[in-house]
Amino acid sequence: MNHSCLFRIILAIVSISCCLTNAQDHSSTLTEALDKLSLGIERLEAQDQGAEAIIAEAASELANAIDEQEVQSSGAYHALGNAYTLLGEHGYAMIAFRRGEQINPRDPRIQDSLSYVRDQIQIQVEPNIPNRVRAALISWRGLIPRSILWWSFISLFTLGWAILILRICARQLPSLRPLAITCLALACIPFAALGYEWSLDQGKPGVVVLYEINAMSGPDDAIYTPVYAEPLSAGVEGTLREVRDDWARLSLIDGTACWVPLDAISRINPPT
Amino acid sequence: MTPMLFTLRNALFVLAFAWVSSVCSAQVSSDSEDIRVEAELTRSSVYVGDEVSYSVAVYNAINPEQPVVEFPEGVKAIFHGRSSQSFTSMQYENGRRRSVTQRSYIFQYTLTAVVEGEVAIPAPSVKENGKVYTGNATSFRSLLPSESPDDELIVNIERTQLYLNETIEVECEWLIGDNTSEFNFSSSSVPESFQIRALPAPGNFHQIEFPLNGRPIIGYVTSQTQSGRQLSKFTFRFTITPTELGTYELGPLRTIFTRQSGTGSRYRAYAESDTTTIEVIPVPSDRRPDEYNGAIGEFELESRASNSRVHVGDPIGLTLRIRGQEPMTGVQDAPDLESIPSFAEHFKIDSEGWRESLPRREGVREYSTTIRALSDRVDEIPAIGLASFDPILGEYRVYQTSPIPLSVQAVREVTLADAIVSSGTQSTQSAERRSVEKVELTTAAPGLWAHGTADELMKSDGFDLAGTIQKPAWIATIATPPSLYLAAIVIATYRRNRDPEALTLRRAFAAARKYRGVDSLQCYLARALDINQDAVVASDVTLLPVDEPTRQALHSRLIEAEHPGISPNADPTECQRLLRSMHEQCLRAAKGGER
Numbered sequence A: 001m002n003h004s005c006l007f008r009i010i011l012a013i014v015s016i017s018c019c020l021t022n023a024q025d026h027s028s029t030l031t032e033a034l035d036k037l038s039l040g041i042e043r044l045e046a047q048d049q050g051a052e053a054i055i056a057e058a059a060s061e062l063a064n065a066i067d068e069q070e071v072q073s074s075g076a077y078h079a080l081g082n083a084y085t086l087l088g089e090h091g092y093a094m095i096a097f098r099r100g101e102q103i104n105p106r107d108p109r110i111q112d113s114l115s116y117v118r119d120q121i122q123i124q125v126e127p128n129i130p131n132r133v134r135a136a137l138i139s140w141r142g143l144i145p146r147s148i149l150w151w152s153f154i155s156l157f158t159l160g161w162a163i164l165i166l167r168i169c170a171r172q173l174p175s176l177r178p179l180a181i182t183c184l185a186l187a188c189i190p191f192a193a194l195g196y197e198w199s200l201d202q203g204k205p206g207v208v209v210l211y212e213i214n215a216m217s218g219p220d221d222a223i224y225t226p227v228y229a230e231p232l233s234a235g236v237e238g239t240l241r242e243v244r245d246d247w248a249r250l251s252l253i254d255g256t257a258c259w260v261p262l263d264a265i266s267r268i269n270p271p272t
Numbered sequence B: 001m002t003p004m005l006f007t008l009r010n011a012l013f014v015l016a017f018a019w020v021s022s023v024c025s026a027q028v029s030s031d032s033e034d035i036r037v038e039a040e041l042t043r044s045s046v047y048v049g050d051e052v053s054y055s056v057a058v059y060n061a062i063n064p065e066q067p068v069v070e071f072p073e074g075v076k077a078i079f080h081g082r083s084s085q086s087f088t089s090m091q092y093e094n095g096r097r098r099s100v101t102q103r104s105y106i107f108q109y110t111l112t113a114v115v116e117g118e119v120a121i122p123a124p125s126v127k128e129n130g131k132v133y134t135g136n137a138t139s140f141r142s143l144l145p146s147e148s149p150d151d152e153l154i155v156n157i158e159r160t161q162l163y164l165n166e167t168i169e170v171e172c173e174w175l176i177g178d179n180t181s182e183f184n185f186s187s188s189s190v191p192e193s194f195q196i197r198a199l200p201a202p203g204n205f206h207q208i209e210f211p212l213n214g215r216p217i218i219g220y221v222t223s224q225t226q227s228g229r230q231l232s233k234f235t236f237r238f239t240i241t242p243t244e245l246g247t248y249e250l251g252p253l254r255t256i257f258t259r260q261s262g263t264g265s266r267y268r269a270y271a272e273s274d275t276t277t278i279e280v281i282p283v284p285s286d287r288r289p290d291e292y293n294g295a296i297g298e299f300e301l302e303s304r305a306s307n308s309r310v311h312v313g314d315p316i317g318l319t320l321r322i323r324g325q326e327p328m329t330g331v332q333d334a335p336d337l338e339s340i341p342s343f344a345e346h347f348k349i350d351s352e353g354w355r356e357s358l359p360r361r362e363g364v365r366e367y368s369t370t371i372r373a374l375s376d377r378v379d380e381i382p383a384i385g386l387a388s389f390d391p392i393l394g395e396y397r398v399y400q401t402s403p404i405p406l407s408v409q410a411v412r413e414v415t416l417a418d419a420i421v422s423s424g425t426q427s428t429q430s431a432e433r434r435s436v437e438k439v440e441l442t443t444a445a446p447g448l449w450a451h452g453t454a455d456e457l458m459k460s461d462g463f464d465l466a467g468t469i470q471k472p473a474w475i476a477t478i479a480t481p482p483s484l485y486l487a488a489i490v491i492a493t494y495r496r497n498r499d500p501e502a503l504t505l506r507r508a509f510a511a512a513r514k515y516r517g518v519d520s521l522q523c524y525l526a527r528a529l530d531i532n533q534d535a536v537v538a539s540d541v542t543l544l545p546v547d548e549p550t551r552q553a554l555h556s557r558l559i560e561a562e563h564p565g566i567s568p569n570a571d572p573t574e575c576q577r578l579l580r581s582m583h584e585q586c587l588r589a590a591k592g593g594e595r
Helices: A005-043 A052-069 A074-087 A092-102 A108-120 A129-137 A146-169 A178-201 B002-031 B341-346 B415-421 B454-456 B465-469 B472-498 B499-513 B518-530 B538-543 B548-562 B570-592
Strands: A205-208 A238-245 A247-252 A257-261 A264-267 B037-039 B044-048 B051-059 B076-094 B096-115 B117-121 B125-128 B131-134 B138-144 B150-156 B161-163 B167-175 B179-184 B194-198 B206-212 B215-226 B229-244 B248-249 B254-260 B268-270 B276-281 B299-305 B309-311 B315-324 B346-347 B362-371 B385-390 B397-399 B408-410
Touching: A005 A052, A005 A074, A005 B229, A005 B454, A052 A074, A074 A108, A074 B454, A092 A264, A092 B465, A146 A178, A146 B465, A146 B472, A178 B465, A205 A247, A238 A264, A238 B315, B002 B341, B037 B138, B044 B215, B051 B125, B051 B570, B096 B117, B150 B268, B150 B276, B179 B206, B206 B229, B206 B499, B299 B385, B299 B397, B465 B472, B465 B499, B472 B499, B499 B518, B518 B538, B518 B548, B518 B570, B538 B548, B548 B570
Parallel strands: B044 B138, B161 B276, B309 B408
Antiparallel strands: A205 A238, A205 A264, A238 A247, A247 A257, B037 B051, B051 B096, B076 B096, B117 B138, B125 B131, B150 B167, B167 B229, B179 B254, B194 B229, B206 B215, B215 B229, B248 B276, B254 B268, B299 B315, B315 B362, B346 B362, B385 B397
16 A cells, blocks of 8 residues: 555545534534523523523524525424524514425424414415415425425326337337327426426515514605505515615515515525 | 743743633623613704604614603603614624624604693613613703784683583684694693594585594684684584593693795794683482493484294394494493393393494494293383483483384294203202313414424425436436437337338338329339339239238229229229238338348
8 A cells, every 4th residue: 555545545534524523513503502492492481581582592593503504404494483483583483484394395393383473473464366376386285295296207207208119119009109198298297386386486485574664655765655554564475576775675465565675574585 | 941931831821811811802792782772852842732753772682672761741652663673794703604683673752742841851761681771861842832813712612510421522613814734733731531532524624634632633624704804714523521520621722833924934833722621520329220330421222133023932133222422431331131120031131141243333332132032921022221311401311222022932842942041940940950061172273393303403304396406316317218219219210221122112102192092002113113103004013012902902993093984083092091001011021021
């Protein structure tokens, strides 16, 4: 064994150990944040006055850990949403739960928590017909796992092409072409469902994060009048349509649109 | 060597100490973002009755409670709610990035000074996590503009001695001297124990709404001639309801306005009414009915029954509507039917009593309940009375509904309704069977779930379409079947073209399909046998490797073509079938030969 080979082995060992250390560090950061959250909840149950400060710290650490380590699990966002909910920050809680829902819409923790937070929001917005249709089109998401849809697509897609290939190889089977076309057409259904759901998430869904924001009819509160008699409260969901200066145009699910200060809303999928 | 080592050790110690100190100080500085409370007024001096904005900003708090501000007596404060602002920045601490969000909460008030002079607002105190934080005191000057000699404000009230909770109408007339705008009555003096309610204005005049003592009042503008001058008159009416005994001063009602004189100059001025002394006395106890419950004024009572022909024990929906002048003090609930003997004796009354129909309409209270006739001898739903004190007559009156005729038929069988109705009257004869109260099971409302462990949180779950499609393995999986299909097509085409005899036959078949009838057969024969199409004769069929029936058929068609007189129009479908059959047999023979 020469020196070059030995050097490479040492380098590989060092790299692997660094990776393992990094992973352990990530896990330990999350563990610390979760421990802090548990402590905050215990203190909150005991009506300790410092409980909210501890939970706020846990929320900050969890958010940082998720961002830095690019954690993509619904459980992580569920824990973060819990922390914000306990702090009364329904806007940020809504964002966390919605991100968790995007990752795994079948997670019952996320579903229940979203329902809970939506119940806590004082402003009720009824969806209009187009939004009801959109909701109906993705109503499968809480029932059918995406992986099943994906495998259905792959199976039907592969089967369709396999039949076409078989038809070329065995010309005595002329009735195979309709079967192949049927398989390929059926394969489009799960793929379209997945694609439509993905495209909805790629829009610009946003959530009001500040309390009692007056929604204006234009991007200036000195010139334009309020759209609604009641201010929007944290947690109201909508879609970001336009940004002008420090104002954002938000479409609510009832089809109405309003302008709110840009720092009053936060996007569920912030641009990277 | 030893001194050198000692110096080095000291230097290291100093460095370590400096590092620890810097880390500690950074920690302290990050933790010492104290909660700060700042009060602010938008103006330093205002006229009496004009508004000034007052805000209390709380910095670095998480969820502060509403500030406690002891506003002085000469100031009316209206709270407009809380708004928040946040600013998020990234900070590096010990080489690690963390996001820091600074949040401020602003509590907004509108203040109206109702007296002249310096108005000092004490420091607001805000509670956060049990700790109280105090802000700064503020002050502003309240100025009274000059009194207008051209305006007159007159208050008309029918009586000045009122009974407690009596509602009486007040009319205010303002004779306006000249062009006027931006008026308010905010500095008017109305006793706190007086409830104020607006009265509607005539619809055929220009109406203006303004607040008086925090209540919206609607006034209207008319014209009036006084001393030969045409003046505008602003009139508004409202009711007052004294809620405490004693002697009170109503007024002066004061309007502060902007006057635009004939020269075009604008200035603020005021006009005020005289003060009216009002004595509030209690209703007399003499000849007070037992059922009197504090109602005062005139009322109208009306009752309705859901059905007038029933069986014993059938439920009858009974609705009672009471009309009167708001605030209808003393009509908190409908009269208790159990206390009316004619009801208690002949009817079983719903144990839940009256249910008020909400939302309320102005001057109307509507209640409903369910009653059941106890016997078939009942022939009417009795009148329901409401005792009230009439302040004009100075005596008590009982306002009543009209009785409702009722036809009750006896029942032959004992029903559940009878059992419920008769349980009260026959409980002495039969033992009462008790059971526990039943509670229907309902699905629990969704709540928060407990969070998982760190290991669970690190596991990626769910399915990401965009991520999956970008993975090389899945790209290969999706791309492979179409690629294989294309490859199969290429191979099949290559294999097909490799046999020249079969290729000739296919080209012949393709060319023949462009023709119809016998021409297609001739075309195929010419191409397959490599002869001129015009030179094709029926005997050429014998050169093709086809079975005997096909050969015979082909021969017949071609003979017919050579002799048009026999059969000028051969069946095209038959020719197509023959062409396909001939081609398939030839192809099969060519492949067989190849093999």
